[in-house]
Amino acid sequence: xxxxxxxxxxFxxxxxxxxxxxNDGEEKVxxxxxxxxxxxxxxxxxxxxxxxxxxxxxxKLLNMILLPTSGKIYINGRDITDPEMSEDDMFEVRRxxxxxxxxxxxxxxxxxxxxxxxxxxxxxxxxxxVIRERVAEALETVGMTAYARxxxxxxxxxxxxxxxxxxxxxxxxxxxxxxxxxxxLDPVGRKEVLQTxxxxxxxxxxxxxxxxxYMDEAVLADRVIVINDGEIYMDGTPVEVxxxxxxxxxxxxxxxxxxxxxxxxNALGYEFAPGILTTDDCVAAILAKLSRTE
Amino acid sequence: MLKxxxxxxxxxxxxxxxxxxxxxxxxxxxFYIIITFSAKSIFSFAALFLSVVMIIGISKxxxxxxxxxxxxxxxxxxxxxxxxxxLTNGEDLLFHWKFIKIYKEGIITALLVLVRxxxxxxGTSVFITYTTSPIQLTDGIxxxxxxxxRIGVPVHDLAMMMSLALRFIPTLIEETDRIMNAQKARGAxxxxxxxxxxxxxxxxxxxxxxxxxxxxxxxxxxxxECRCYRGGEGRTRMKILTYGLNDFFAIFIFLLFLAAIILIxxxxxxxxx
Numbered sequence: 001x002x003x004x005x006x007x008x009x010x011f012x013x014x015x016x017x018x019x020x021x022x023n024d025g026e027e028k029v030x031x032x033x034x035x036x037x038x039x040x041x042x043x044x045x046x047x048x049x050x051x052x053x054x055x056x057x058x059x060k061l062l063n064m065i066l067l068p069t070s071g072k073i074y075i076n077g078r079d080i081t082d083p084e085m086s087e088d089d090m091f092e093v094r095r096x097x098x099x100x101x102x103x104x105x106x107x108x109x110x111x112x113x114x115x116x117x118x119x120x121x122x123x124x125x126x127x128x129x130v131i132r133e134r135v136a137e138a139l140e141t142v143g144m145t146a147y148a149r150x151x152x153x154x155x156x157x158x159x160x161x162x163x164x165x166x167x168x169x170x171x172x173x174x175x176x177x178x179x180x181x182x183x184x185l186d187p188v189g190r191k192e193v194l195q196t197x198x199x200x201x202x203x204x205x206x207x208x209x210x211x212x213x214y215m216d217e218a219v220l221a222d223r224v225i226v227i228n229d230g231e232i233y234m235d236g237t238p239v240e241v242x243x244x245x246x247x248x249x250x251x252x253x254x255x256x257x258x259x260x261x262x263x264x265x266n267a268l269g270y271e272f273a274p275g276i277l278t279t280d281d282c283v284a285a286i287l288a289k290l291s292r293t294e
Numbered sequence: 295m296l297k298x299x300x301x302x303x304x305x306x307x308x309x310x311x312x313x314x315x316x317x318x319x320x321x322x323x324x325f326y327i328i329i330t331f332s333a334k335s336i337f338s339f340a341a342l343f344l345s346v347v348m349i350i351g352i353s354k355x356x357x358x359x360x361x362x363x364x365x366x367x368x369x370x371x372x373x374x375x376x377x378x379x380x381l382t383n384g385e386d387l388l389f390h391w392k393f394i395k396i397y398k399e400g401i402i403t404a405l406l407v408l409v410r411x412x413x414x415x416x417g418t419s420v421f422i423t424y425t426t427s428p429i430q431l432t433d434g435i436x437x438x439x440x441x442x443x444r445i446g447v448p449v450h451d452l453a454m455m456m457s458l459a460l461r462f463i464p465t466l467i468e469e470t471d472r473i474m475n476a477q478k479a480r481g482a483x484x485x486x487x488x489x490x491x492x493x494x495x496x497x498x499x500x501x502x503x504x505x506x507x508x509x510x511x512x513x514x515x516x517x518x519e520c521r522c523y524r525g526g527e528g529r530t531r532m533k534i535l536t537y538g539l540n541d542f543f544a545i546f547i548f549l550l551f552l553a554a555i556i557l558i559x560x561x562x563x564x565x566x567x
Contacts, residue, residue: 060516065516065519106514109521110429110457111304111427111461112306115429115532121530122529123529126530128533149306150306151306168521171522
């Protein structure tokens with residue numbers, strides 16, 4: 001994004017970030033190479049990349065689950081690669097940047113929904129009355145209030161994932177990273193979770209990083225960052241990124257079906273404007289073209 | 295089929311027993327075990343059986359659930375009954391064939407031991423697992439044993455491990471079911487053949503189960519770290535444990551019950567174990 005002028009508005013900033021996994025003496029495989037990105041507070045960013053491209057690694061670097069090999073990371077203006085960082089500072093970073101993972105079963109710690117949501121605030125040492133308020137509020141936000149006393153293993157995948165999101169919201173984060181959070185869900189569950197994500201971004205002003213390999217999810221974001229082999233490969237609005245179909249294919253990625261269709265039609269000589277991403281827009285564009293030719 | 299196992303599962307509710315403090319419930323469980331093993335007279339066993347029926351009634355846990363919870367130990371029950379029937383000596387010989395002698399006392403003993411096992415399993419699971427959420431249970435254990443922290447016992451960590459283990463029982467059962475079905479689809483046979491070959495048939499279930507459990511543990515650990523978990527220090531709780539009148543009342547009732555059982559043992563006529 002080129003329109004960033006106000007430095008204080010940037011929530012996440014990385015400078016020449018590098019990371020390689022330790023491979024037991026064998027040669028180290030770099031997972032992130034020289035990544036420099038800036039993410040504005042309140043933005044909705046999709047991070048795309050095929051399996052093993054380093055997108056999950058990037059997420060884990062941002063909330064200090066992994067520590068970078070070299071380079072800098074600034075969260076809210078604070079350098080988190082600073083060796084002076086205390087343990088409390090580290091937990092403050094993790095509070096600010098919540099993370100929702102792929103498998104809902106492996107991130108729920110309690111056998112009752114409300115107790116699970118309370119887990120984060122409890123760890124932060126929030127007083128009991130405040131925890132109650134926050135749990136009620138978080139469940140309300142994700143629309144799971146009616147299930148507060150249910151056992152999570154009886155819920156559907158989408159519901160479990162919304163409980164996991166509530167557990168993060170209850171810690172009052174500024175940013176939430178969704179690490180393929182919809183990958184294990186059925187279409188209904190995916191829709192529920194995506195609607196929740198969109199609402200959090202619009203209504204609560206939470207910065208959202210949605211790591212995904214679903215193109216139609218990336219379309220919902222304000223900005224798309226494509227990672228390929230640990231490098232920032234493309235960065236721009238969904239329209240800018242998805243209009244470069246060839247470049248995406250080189251990175252082993254597909255484009256949304258509508259874009260794909262119009263791309264092929266264009267190859268046959270039709271002239272559709274680039275950057276049509278959703279099914280509705282695609283239908284409208286084709287209808288418009290048809291009525292003109294009639 | 296594996297989904298039927300209810301041992302180690304919590305059923306949320308608002309009954310009197312649900313509302314008791316987890317510490318009280320742990321203490322009551324210990325009492326109940328003591329009571330179960332102090333019952334000697336046939337009348338104290340009757341009282342014991344009545345008490346377990348009452349406890350189930352008060353907890354509002356369905357009898358179907360209770361029976362499903364007992365089913366996994368069915369074989370142990372049958373085994374102990376058979377042992378008791380054939381190995382107890384007495385005076386009233388009912389049946390004699392070659393070296394097999396069955397006495398009336400043997401049959402009564404077998405029935406009483408059966409009642410003891412049922413009461414033990416049902417009583418403890420109603421108090422500890424069915425009506426107490428693992429987090430409450432952990433809380434209770436942590437508080438109850440917190441004096442041990444002074445001599446270096448990692449009470450919080452042990453309690454947390456236990457509650458996570460309980461949390462993952464249904465998940466791992468589901469997983470086992472899935473793996474078994476996957477192996478069956480490839481022609482695995484778990485129900486015929488010699489004991490040795492059946493045990494061998496379990497290996498392709500246990501190995502994937504372990505691998506997946508380790509992967510889950512790893513993911514869970516990362517998820518917990520992301521939610522700022524750093525052990526027991528500085529941690530608060532949403533639900534604060536407080537003893538109420540109810541708790542003292544329940545403990546009082548159990549003390550009375552224990553006294554009653556002992557008195558019945560001493561003074562009641564009839565058969566004694």
